Amino acid sequence: MPKRIASFLMLLAVLIGLVFPQSAGAHNVSQQDASYVNSIKGVAVAPFIYLGAKHMVTGYDHLAFLVGVIFFLYRLKDIILYVSLFTLGHSVTLLAGVLGNIHANSYLVDAIIGFSVVYKAFDNMDGFKRFLGFEPNTKIAVLVFGLFHGFGLATKLQELDLAKNGLVTNIVSFNIGVEIGQVLALTAVLIALSFWRTRSGFLRHAFATNAVLMTVGFLLTGYQIAGYYLES
Amino acid sequence: MTTSEQNEQKIEAPSKSALAKATGIALLVALLLLFTVILPAEYGFDPLKTGAVLKVTGISQTPEVKRGAAPTPAPGKTGVYRAEPAIYKVESEDFTLTPGEGMEMKYHMQKGAEMVYGWKADGKLTYEFHGEPDQKPNKDYFESYDLDDKAGKNASYGSFTAPTTGIHGWFWQNKSKKDVQFHLTVAGFFDSAKMIAGGSPEEMTIEDAK
Numbered sequence A: 001m002p003k004r005i006a007s008f009l010m011l012l013a014v015l016i017g018l019v020f021p022q023s024a025g026a027h028n029v030s031q032q033d034a035s036y037v038n039s040i041k042g043v044a045v046a047p048f049i050y051l052g053a054k055h056m057v058t059g060y061d062h063l064a065f066l067v068g069v070i071f072f073l074y075r076l077k078d079i080i081l082y083v084s085l086f087t088l089g090h091s092v093t094l095l096a097g098v099l100g101n102i103h104a105n106s107y108l109v110d111a112i113i114g115f116s117v118v119y120k121a122f123d124n125m126d127g128f129k130r131f132l133g134f135e136p137n138t139k140i141a142v143l144v145f146g147l148f149h150g151f152g153l154a155t156k157l158q159e160l161d162l163a164k165n166g167l168v169t170n171i172v173s174f175n176i177g178v179e180i181g182q183v184l185a186l187t188a189v190l191i192a193l194s195f196w197r198t199r200s201g202f203l204r205h206a207f208a209t210n211a212v213l214m215t216v217g218f219l220l221t222g223y224q225i226a227g228y229y230l231e232s
Numbered sequence B: 001m002t003t004s005e006q007n008e009q010k011i012e013a014p015s016k017s018a019l020a021k022a023t024g025i026a027l028l029v030a031l032l033l034l035f036t037v038i039l040p041a042e043y044g045f046d047p048l049k050t051g052a053v054l055k056v057t058g059i060s061q062t063p064e065v066k067r068g069a070a071p072t073p074a075p076g077k078t079g080v081y082r083a084e085p086a087i088y089k090v091e092s093e094d095f096t097l098t099p100g101e102g103m104e105m106k107y108h109m110q111k112g113a114e115m116v117y118g119w120k121a122d123g124k125l126t127y128e129f130h131g132e133p134d135q136k137p138n139k140d141y142f143e144s145y146d147l148d149d150k151a152g153k154n155a156s157y158g159s160f161t162a163p164t165t166g167i168h169g170w171f172w173q174n175k176s177k178k179d180v181q182f183h184l185t186v187a188g189f190f191d192s193a194k195m196i197a198g199g200s201p202e203e204m205t206i207e208d209a210k
Helices: A002-019 A031-038 A045-058 A060-070 A076-099 A106-124 A127-132 A138-158 A167-197 A201-231 B003-008 B016-043 B050-054
Strands: B088-097 B102-109 B114-133 B143-161 B166-173 B180-189 B192-196 B202-204
Touching (some): A045 A060, A060 A138, A060 A201, A076 A138, A076 A167, A106 A201, A127 B016, A138 A167, B088 B102, B143 B166
Antiparallel strands (some): B192 B202
């Protein structure tokens, strides 16, 4: 038992180490990027693709959720299906949020995104089946949380001073960047997961791993809720 | 893959108590870390005073320019006197930023030159006070002196001594939903000033103080 607790704590430390050292800069599009975007007028496909991809690769909350989603997906077909649903969800709200000028509070949206990690980890631990007797439709859940993640992306993009000129092209470019970043990050996660799955310990540690994922989800949620009360 | 297929690959479903325990531990660990380390470090909110003990309070926050200890005056003297070249300038101007808009004001100063500044706005502005040396190690190099890119401030006052010869100044952004007007006053020893607002830099003509 002490050994299990020790490995739980170690894994948690590694994950938090990954999440928080750069948290001040990682989540908001950084000041220099903002300054750069300020100077852009008109269509700028490549810069926005780059910013979108950068946001996704350094956006640990999106990544934690995706790790939860593909944790028990073995077939490429399923991975593609679920990731497409997620993509569909966040593309809709990213476009609608920016074009419709919907300003959501980024702390609250990010808190919901953090909660999506908790939800998915609990789902992976069979929590819903145990307590509710059934598992809520996983495809719908991924789609719905995808919608929230898109609002999160929209609030980040709105922090930049976007010129009206070329707006649609630029948002679509940002979205394409997000997808590229997502594919890059997913590939890395999948390689790690596939390697781990060949080990006998995978299923034994699956429960503990999802408990750690859930802890990270709670951390992100609490961090954002605290931010809402303390900073805005 | 249907859910039942997925589950066949798992060993066995955990019991309710194991689940409740795991969820409880996850929540507790998260709360513990939040209140002892993360909130102090990220927001300077330190209810348990653990952040102070661990010296993490405010780590990721606005590096309020540390008030360097005032130079110790020589014995028998009460202050510091420094002569400056005769380029004393005073700029005093109003600006308006629409929601989401950002702008920069930059001053070219020699190393060691000083300025005294103040700006006051009718809303919150996020800002960074930073500078780029003329001789910089790479294209994107800059030094940050004061930063508030989260909550923003209504005003800021201070004095500044240029650590390097180069351009020094502010980037402000209005992240609120309404227009913010602000007034900036800068007095000091700078050779030139430029404004960057949504495009290419614009040289500002600032008269020497009469």
